[in-house]
Each structure stands twice: as structure tokens, then as C-alpha cells.
Amino acid sequence: MAIVSRNEQQLAAESYIMNVFDMVQKRNAHQPEFLQAVKELFNTIQPVFVQHPEYIKYGVLERITEPDRIISFRVSWVDDQNRVQVNRGYRVQFNDTIGPYKGGIRFHPTVNESIIKFLGFEQIFKNALTGLPIGGGKGGADFDPKGKSDREIMHFCQAYMTELSNYIGPDVDVPAGDIGVGAREIGYMFGQYKRLKSYQAGVLTGKGVGYGGSLGRTEATGYGVIYFVNEMLKEKGLSLEGSTVVVSGSGNVATYAMQKAMQLGAKVVACSDSNGYIYDPDGIKLETVKEIKEGVRGRIKEYVDKHPNAEYYEGCTGIWSIPCDIALPCATQNELDVESATLLIQNGVKAVAEGANMPCSLEAVDLFIENGILFGPGKAANAGGVAVSALEMSQNSMRLSWTFEEVDSKLQDIMKNIYRKATTCADKYGYSGNLVAGANISGFLTVAEAMMAHGVY
Structure with a gap:
């Protein structure tokens, strides 16, 4: 049985990461935000592949950088002047290895596939850091709520949800808010989903407290x-x-x-x-x-x-x-x-x-x-938002409502645990004091181990 030196393992890990990044660059050449997010992760995870060469054999990086699916759709709506407006909507379901897709919806004129993919990719590891069973996803549209009336925003949200509703559900994909999407927009989208699919409290988070939302989420x-x-x-x-x-x-x-x-x-x-x-x-x-x-x-x-x-x-x-x-x-x-x-x-x-x-x-x-x-x-x-979103999902599943103090106490514990995970991994893998590397490695290991356990699919 050949003995592989640590130096050879390091070279193999470095070569593997570089080759995968080259592939990702070629495949996503016009997506700078997504490539930036991938590069930030890749810059720190070489020591992981030295200790876990089996990740190379099973193509973990190739799989984790390619979304499970990207959904793009037309959103047609009518403004206050009775003019038809058309926007483009997205949902990127990136990785559900440890739980249903979870990530916000962003309404902003800069939204495009690259931005939604970068956000969804980051969400995989952010969600893993919380210790809660949620995977990574993200959505949005190039719609600008600024300067729009409440009625126009309602019409847009209803049109967006009409298209999105076919791809989400409490145990499949649970969106929340992001830039341009607050309690008002979540309320309009939830109302439309309810009309289309019947009442399912857990399909969206960031809801109003009176209809399934969580205290402390705001x-x-x-x-x-x-x-x-x-x-x-x-x-x-x-x-x-x-x-x-x-x-x-x-x-x-x-x-x-x-x-x-x-x-x-x-x-x-x-x-x-x-x-x-x-x-x-x-x-x-x-x-x-x-x-x-x-x-x-x-x-x-x-x-x-x-x-x-x-x-x-x-x-x-x-x-x-x-x-x-x-x-x-x-x-x-x-x-x-x-x-x-x-x-x-x-x-x-x-x-x-x-x-x-x-x-x-x-x-x-x-x-x-x-x-x-x-x-x-x-x-x-900034993982606190999605952490409490996951707590909202738990409350919806159990038909319970926790007090603000209970939610805030759980949030504090989650953030302390995230900090400890990041510092522990940073120390273990030779990046002492570097929380970027520690957070990347901790989140990545959680997802990679689950991917290995599930086999290649």
C-alpha cells in the first residue's frame, strides 16, 4: 500500500481546488458576484481536503458549487396607470442536503442570476453554521419597490407568488424577506400562496405575529x-x-x-x-x-x-x-x-x-x-435572521408561539455557538484568529459530511 506524504496531499488538494475553480469560472464567466463568493470559500478550505481526501474522490466541490436548480420566470403585473409591467423573477434552490431550502427573497433593480446565486451559495454555509436543519436557497426579482404604491406592490407580490408557489412548501423550500421585502411584502405573498394552495403557515417566514410569525424575527x-x-x-x-x-x-x-x-x-x-x-x-x-x-x-x-x-x-x-x-x-x-x-x-x-x-x-x-x-x-x-426564521418554522410545525424572551435567548445561544464553531475550526485547521476561514470550514464540513453520507445523486 503506497504511503502518501502530507506534502503530496497538500499538492493534490491545491490542484483539485484550482481545477474546480477554473471549471466554475468557465461555466459562470459573466457572474462576478457568484465567482467572488466561491473564491472566498475556496481560498480557505485547502486544509480540509488534506485531511479529507475522500471529498476529492466524491466530487464534493463540483457538486456543491452547482445549484440543484435555478428557476427563472416572467412576472407580469398592472401598475396604477393600468399599464402592464414585466419583471424577471428567480428562485435558486442551491443545496438541500441538511434540510429544506431556506433563504430570502430580494426585490431590487440590480437583481440578476449572479446575485441570486451568490446569495444562495453563501446561504448554504450560513444555514449550516446555525446548527439547524435548513439548506441553502435564495430568490428575488429585478422589481424596485421604491416609489411604488401599496397597491402596485401588492399586485407585484401576488404575481411573483403565483409563479413561485409551484416550487415551494414547508418541507421543500421556505423563503423569507431580504432587501426590498419586509413584513408588507411577505404578507401579500403569503395571502396569495394561501389562495392558491390553502393555508400552510410554514411556507414563508418573517410573517406577521398574528398569522404564524415569530416574536423577535424583526x-x-x-x-x-x-x-x-x-x-x-x-x-x-x-x-x-x-x-x-x-x-x-x-x-x-x-x-x-x-x-x-x-x-x-x-x-x-x-x-x-x-x-x-x-x-x-x-x-x-x-x-x-x-x-x-x-x-x-x-x-x-x-x-x-x-x-x-x-x-x-x-x-x-x-x-x-x-x-x-x-x-x-x-x-x-x-x-x-x-x-x-x-x-x-x-x-x-x-x-x-x-x-x-x-x-x-x-x-x-x-x-x-x-x-x-x-x-x-x-x-x-448575520446568521441570526435565518436562525430565527428556522425557529419560526419550528413554532409553525408545533403550532406554538414562543415569547420574545425565549426567542432572544435561543438567538443568543445560536450566535455564541456560531462564534465557537468558527474559532474552533480556525484553530484546528491552521487559521487561528481568522473567523472567515473558521466559518467557511465549519459550515462546509457540516454540508460535506452530509453529502458523503447521502451518496452521489
């Missing part, structure tokens, strides 16, 4: 980010108490990340929307932000009308020039580039955590890690 992603940051800081003897925080975005994730950070003693001084950002040296007044964004659905620049000490700046990237201890990018993918990362480091940032999906470029992430900045990757730091 706050979950933002709260989860802060719980994860808290674990990172405690490890280094630091604290949120007295820290200065900058948060990009002002939607659901950003709002509740700000809220929990303030509750734990931090001072949040800046937030943004797609037009620009506000800086309030006295600390952001969250009630005003909620009133603007959740009440009148206005723009963040209206904040300075009520708080004259605050300043508003057009454009979003300048927010990262504000000195802070903790930076939380919670808006959208690739919003924080290497130039912004350099500014944050120069200004003394101690920790960065991704509240959005892939908001930092690969180069920015590398720079943070090289400079010893505590960095929480999105698939770990």
Missing part, C-alpha cells in the same frame, strides 16, 4: 450581529460599552443592530441609505430613524431637519471615513472596498462585522485580517 439579524460582535470583543478583553459605532444602511438589519448596540452601551454616530449618510456626533436618535424609514418611508437626509447638530452627506462610501471603534456594513454587497478599509484602519477601528451579505470586497477583508482587526464574516455574523 430584530433577529441586527441583534445577532451585535451578539456576535460581543463575543469577538470579549475574547480580546474589549467591550461594546463606551465604543463608537458606524453602521451603513438604515433598513431592518441596520436599525436593530443600532438598537442592540445602544442597549449594550455603545454610541452609534452614523448610518446611511442608498442616497447618502448622516453623522450625528451626539449619537444617532433611533426613534427618528425609525420614524423616517419605517413610518413615512422617507430618506435618511430628513434626519437633519429634526437634529440640526447632525450632518448629511451625499453618497455612501464617505461613511467609512468617520473614526469609530466598530464598523458594521449592513447595506449591500461590496459596499466597503480596500480604500474604505484603509481609512477605517488608519482611524483606529478595532472590529468589523458584516451585517449584509458580502458587503466587504475580498481585498478589504484581507486587509482587515492582515492588520489584526477583529472581523466577523457575514455568513457567521
Whole structure:
């Protein structure tokens, strides 16, 4: 029996990963966001294939980078002027090895197949990290809810769900919200699904509490980010108490990340929307932000009308020039580039955590890690939302409703466990202190082991 040296195993693993990435690049040449997500994973998992050469034999990487299926469909609807509008809808069912597909629906004009695939690919490993039995999927449409009436949004949501309803179900694929899809949109989609298929509470999460939703779901992603940051800081003897925080975005994730950070003693001084950002040296007044964004659905620049000490700046990237201890990018993918990362480091940032999906470029992430900045990757730091979505599924299955305190306690435990899994895997596989690598490896191992157990299909 031939003895294979560790060096030969390393070369074999490296060659395998490079060959698979070349194949993925050729197959998805015009999908930059998807390729970025794949590259980020591949950059860290070589040690796994050294210890598990059987993964090479059974083509785990080839299988895990190809979705189970991609569903694309026309969404036709009528606007308030009685004009027919047509959008394109998607659902990517990426991997259901450990449970039904689970992932949000995004309504935004930038949505395309590449973005939906990157989100679905990330979701596989994020969901695995939660320790809950949910697989990875994602959906959306190139529809822009901004400037649309409630009636137009209702018509679009109903048309979208009419097409999507044939592919989802409580034990098959359970969508939730994402950018452009909140409680209003989920309600319209759930109502349409109910008309078409009958009442099935578990088919969507993020529902209103009165019809099968979970207390704590609205706050979950933002709260989860802060719980994860808290674990990172405690490890280094630091604290949120007295820290200065900058948060990009002002939607659901950003709002509740700000809220929990303030509750734990931090001072949040800046937030943004797609037009620009506000800086309030006295600390952001969250009630005003909620009133603007959740009440009148206005723009963040209206904040300075009520708080004259605050300043508003057009454009979003300048927010990262504000000195802070903790930076939380919670808006959208690739919003924080290497130039912004350099500014944050120069200004003394101690920790960065991704509240959005892939908001930092690969180069920015590398720079943070090289400079010893505590960095929480999105698939770990923002997993709180999907974790509580899975808890909502559990409540729907059991016909129960847990209190906010019960849900929040479970969320805290899940985020602590995610942090421990990431740090343990980082240490075990030679990446001590690198939570990007640790989270990637932990999530990947969970899915890969299940794939091996199920055989090739």
C-alpha cells in the first residue's frame, strides 16, 4: 500500500481546488458576484481536503458549487396607470442536503442570476453554521419597490407568488424577506400562496405575529450581529460599552443592530441609505430613524431637519471615513472596498462585522485580517435572521408561539455557538484568529459530511 506524504496531499488538494475553480469560472464567466463568493470559500478550505481526501474522490466541490436548480420566470403585473409591467423573477434552490431550502427573497433593480446565486451559495454555509436543519436557497426579482404604491406592490407580490408557489412548501423550500421585502411584502405573498394552495403557515417566514410569525424575527439579524460582535470583543478583553459605532444602511438589519448596540452601551454616530449618510456626533436618535424609514418611508437626509447638530452627506462610501471603534456594513454587497478599509484602519477601528451579505470586497477583508482587526464574516455574523426564521418554522410545525424572551435567548445561544464553531475550526485547521476561514470550514464540513453520507445523486 503506497504511503502518501502530507506534502503530496497538500499538492493534490491545491490542484483539485484550482481545477474546480477554473471549471466554475468557465461555466459562470459573466457572474462576478457568484465567482467572488466561491473564491472566498475556496481560498480557505485547502486544509480540509488534506485531511479529507475522500471529498476529492466524491466530487464534493463540483457538486456543491452547482445549484440543484435555478428557476427563472416572467412576472407580469398592472401598475396604477393600468399599464402592464414585466419583471424577471428567480428562485435558486442551491443545496438541500441538511434540510429544506431556506433563504430570502430580494426585490431590487440590480437583481440578476449572479446575485441570486451568490446569495444562495453563501446561504448554504450560513444555514449550516446555525446548527439547524435548513439548506441553502435564495430568490428575488429585478422589481424596485421604491416609489411604488401599496397597491402596485401588492399586485407585484401576488404575481411573483403565483409563479413561485409551484416550487415551494414547508418541507421543500421556505423563503423569507431580504432587501426590498419586509413584513408588507411577505404578507401579500403569503395571502396569495394561501389562495392558491390553502393555508400552510410554514411556507414563508418573517410573517406577521398574528398569522404564524415569530416574536423577535424583526430584530433577529441586527441583534445577532451585535451578539456576535460581543463575543469577538470579549475574547480580546474589549467591550461594546463606551465604543463608537458606524453602521451603513438604515433598513431592518441596520436599525436593530443600532438598537442592540445602544442597549449594550455603545454610541452609534452614523448610518446611511442608498442616497447618502448622516453623522450625528451626539449619537444617532433611533426613534427618528425609525420614524423616517419605517413610518413615512422617507430618506435618511430628513434626519437633519429634526437634529440640526447632525450632518448629511451625499453618497455612501464617505461613511467609512468617520473614526469609530466598530464598523458594521449592513447595506449591500461590496459596499466597503480596500480604500474604505484603509481609512477605517488608519482611524483606529478595532472590529468589523458584516451585517449584509458580502458587503466587504475580498481585498478589504484581507486587509482587515492582515492588520489584526477583529472581523466577523457575514455568513457567521448575520446568521441570526435565518436562525430565527428556522425557529419560526419550528413554532409553525408545533403550532406554538414562543415569547420574545425565549426567542432572544435561543438567538443568543445560536450566535455564541456560531462564534465557537468558527474559532474552533480556525484553530484546528491552521487559521487561528481568522473567523472567515473558521466559518467557511465549519459550515462546509457540516454540508460535506452530509453529502458523503447521502451518496452521489
